[in-house]
Amino acid sequence: MLSAIYIQFIVGTIFIILYCVTIVGLILVILTENRNPLKTIPWVIVLLLAPGIGLLFYFFFGQDNRKQRIISRRTYKRIMRRPQEGKLPQDMCIVPEAYQPLSTLLSNSSQSSLLYGSDITIYTNGTDKLQDLLKEINNATHHIHLQYYIFCDDETGYKVQKALIKKAREGVKVRVLYDDVGCWNVKNRFFKEMQDAGIEVYAFLKVAFPILTSKVNYRNHRKIVVIDGRIGFMGGMNIADRYDKGTSWGTWRDTHFKIIGKGVHGLQSAFLIDWYVVSKKLLNDKIYYPPAQIYSDNIMQIATSGPVGQWRTLLQAAIFVIANAKKYIFIQTPYFLPTEGLNQALQTAALGGVDVRLMLPKRSDTRTANMATHSFIDEMVKAGVKVYFYKPGFLHSKLVISDDTIACIGSANMDFRSFEHNFEINAFIYQREFTLQMKKVFMHDMQNCERLVPSKWLKRPWKQRIAESFMRLFSPLL
Structure with missing residues (x-):
């Protein structure tokens, strides 16, 4: 009986030691990847406070594949x-x-x-x-x-x-x-x-x-x-x-x-x-x-x-176009869950007097993503971004146009998943005539939208705002 208890103790101790070594080793890996501290700190906290769940979530969603290559x-x-x-x-x-x-x-x-x-x-x-x-x-x-x-x-x-x-x-x-x-x-x-x-x-x-x-x-x-x-x-x-x-x-x-x-x-x-x-x-x-x-x-x-390779090309390109807009930047996207850099670029452009218009679906095909999107809109309207909700159905278009000079469409949404996790492709067209064509498309869609009224939007029920802010925490996963 004593030997059985002793063996269980030894096995349990070895398991705890290996588990702790795994968690500590994983934390060291995360730290040495030199990520954005805003991403590193939450993962370290989760692994320390809830190592079991944290280890599972990190395995699915937290690994940084930037240095991996899927093709020579x-x-x-x-x-x-x-x-x-x-x-x-x-x-x-x-x-x-x-x-x-x-x-x-x-x-x-x-x-x-x-x-x-x-x-x-x-x-x-x-x-x-x-x-x-x-x-x-x-x-x-x-x-x-x-x-x-x-x-x-x-x-x-x-x-x-x-x-x-x-x-x-x-x-x-x-x-x-x-x-x-x-x-x-x-x-x-x-x-x-x-x-x-x-x-x-x-x-x-x-x-x-x-x-x-x-x-x-x-x-x-x-x-x-x-x-x-x-x-x-x-x-x-x-x-x-x-x-x-x-x-x-x-x-x-x-x-x-x-x-x-x-x-x-x-x-x-x-x-x-x-x-x-x-x-x-x-x-x-x-x-x-x-x-x-x-x-x-x-x-x-x-x-x-894509999620492999050194650069987040389409995110960098989107930030560049927004940051360099002089007159206007018009955006259509079905999901708006911006990275911090993209968030700041849009607010800076609007605060600097650029006509920033963001068109989103009034009703989304994903309720959780839609709730998280609404939490980001508060900051946009406070900075002067004009927000429009497309009413006839679901807006799935991914379009960016600026200053009658550049137009961009493709597969990438304005969200974490497209910029961080997915393999995406966009076309950038430099031509005034074509950009004006796409501008007409955007303006036509505006006729089927209702413009968000900031004073009413910011007064929506506090329970709704708390739920939206909670879903925002999961933005990188949506």
């Missing part, structure tokens, strides 16, 4: 070299002086080339985008590269699936990437039918055991289609019925681009990098980057960002 530098350079080849003299045109540092930033941190002369079609509803996407898929002759965060097995999804299978059977090479978490609710049979038809299909960062992996927190949120290296689609729309038919409580307002010309090369390289990550197949032939005609005088940069 050599392979990355080989893929990124192609968009920079075959430059025309027009490719060397000058970016507006105010945005030359931004162009350099995107080049240095994301290897984003200046791509000249693309033709851009703007979609503000899923119906038009779906029709054109199906038409261009049907016209494909060599390859179709398709990547979405959500690829649903609903009516819309089966329309696209059927079109892809048809082209694959005609001999066109079709490659499909989808995010494993974004498509959790999609039946495996849906993708298996494409594989059986000869389509190469891969899930990005596949999560085999969701409860036992930290990969669940790092998702590929990009939406990219490249057809024959000549035509591309990108923006905020996934493949699902709601983008075409709306929701039970309203329309689904989104923004998407069709790109023809040199800009497609930027989308192609982004897709092929992700393709290599999941398939380990390097596609770098010149046929994927055919010569491009000149359709306009716009200059475009396609920039990517």
Whole structure:
């Protein structure tokens, strides 16, 4: 009896020692990562006061992957070299002086080339985008590269699936990437039918055991289609019925681009990098980057960002555009959970007399994120930011325009998850004419909004404000 108790004591002591060593070691790792103290201190406190729960949460949400690489530098350079080849003299045109540092930033941190002369079609509803996407898929002759965060097995999804299978059977090479978490609710049979038809299909960062992996927190949120290296689609729309038919409580307002010309090369390289990550197949032939005609005088940069690598490119770019706005900065985003740097940049711009307008959905598809968003609005309106709530349905558009000079759309929301955890892609277009087009889109949407009245907003019930502030604590996880 005594020996059994003694053995239990020894085993228990060893467990406690190992547990304590693990927690202390983890705290030392966090400290040596030299993160922002605002992030480091909460993790240290949680690990000290609630080590069990803290260890679990850190494993899922707290690890810093900045120094990890999912693709070798050599392979990355080989893929990124192609968009920079075959430059025309027009490719060397000058970016507006105010945005030359931004162009350099995107080049240095994301290897984003200046791509000249693309033709851009703007979609503000899923119906038009779906029709054109199906038409261009049907016209494909060599390859179709398709990547979405959500690829649903609903009516819309089966329309696209059927079109892809048809082209694959005609001999066109079709490659499909989808995010494993974004498509959790999609039946495996849906993708298996494409594989059986000869389509190469891969899930990005596949999560085999969701409860036992930290990969669940790092998702590929990009939406990219490249057809024959000549035509591309990108923006905020996934493949699902709601983008075409709306929701039970309203329309689904989104923004998407069709790109023809040199800009497609930027989308192609982004897709092929992700393709290599999941398939380990390097596609770098010149046929994927055919010569491009000149359709306009716009200059475009396609920039990517993700949880690995040294820089948070799209966050840095957003802060730069806001901080350098002289007249106005207009923003559409479905979720507004800004980092401290982004928060300060918006308030500073508004306090400095810049016309800052922030358009959000009046009703969100995520109640918790919507509550957290409301806690940030207090600071915005006090600084003079004009806030508008879109009423007809859900606003899912990700748009930034400034000073009639630059426009940006893509997959990234104005929130922690997009800037810190997700793999995202945005297009930056430097052209007055195009920016004015996007400005008209924003102004048209304003007609379907109600402007927030600061005096009324700041007087909302204290219980509501406490609940919103509580949800704000979880902003990095929403």
